[in-house]
Amino acid sequence: MAFELPSLPYAANALADAGMCQETLELHHGKHHQAYVTALNGFVEKNEELAGKSLEEIIVLSHDSADMAPIFNNAGQHWNHILFWQNLAPNGGKIPTTLESKLTEDFGSVDAFKAAFKQAATTQFGSGWAWLVLNGEGKLVVTKTPNGSNPLAEGHGKTLLGLDVWEHAYYLDFRNRRPDYVSNYLDKLANYEFAEAVLKSA
DSSP: OOOOOOOOSOOOOTTHHHHHHHHHHHHHHIIHHHHHHHHHHHHHHHGGGGTTOHHHHHHHOOOOOOOOHHHHHHHHHHHHHHHHHHHHHHOOOOHHHHHHHHHHHHSSHHHHHHHHHHHHHHHOSSSSEEEEEOOTTTTTEEEEEETTHHHHHHOHHHHHHHHEEEEEGHHHTTTTTTTHHHHHIIIIIIIIHHHHHHHHHO
């Protein structure tokens, strides 16, 4: 069965007041994400080894394989963006109590978590992602990955939040000011309720 572009969990203009305009969402979701899905389906059709495999299985199979790099890039970006749309909320930025306690326990404070996340997101050279993950020892940590890679592929742990720092994610709203985009995400857009639900389920 072919992979499909998921619908946004909010209207295309729902994040505008929080710093992500409708044009950004429409281009990012309808053009960029759709292109990854289309390309991935094309690869699956031509490769019997991928037939019937889940997105997660394809990512693990194609990771670190030079021959399968284009497959990995598009599968990874499909997975990353599925999570990304869930990581945004029209009334984001509010951290619920269970997650707040865990962030304070593992980072020292919420501000220290935000500083670590911003550092990862702004120092990822070129295109990539910043992540909040629950590692194998049950501790929340911040990490980053280049291009279309992700914590699933690299064994970092269970992903709670992922921020796209490819320029197409923020250029219309913030031009080249990636630090402002990251701060705006953490304070106004991040869906911490989603992150807490993942934490509780883990």
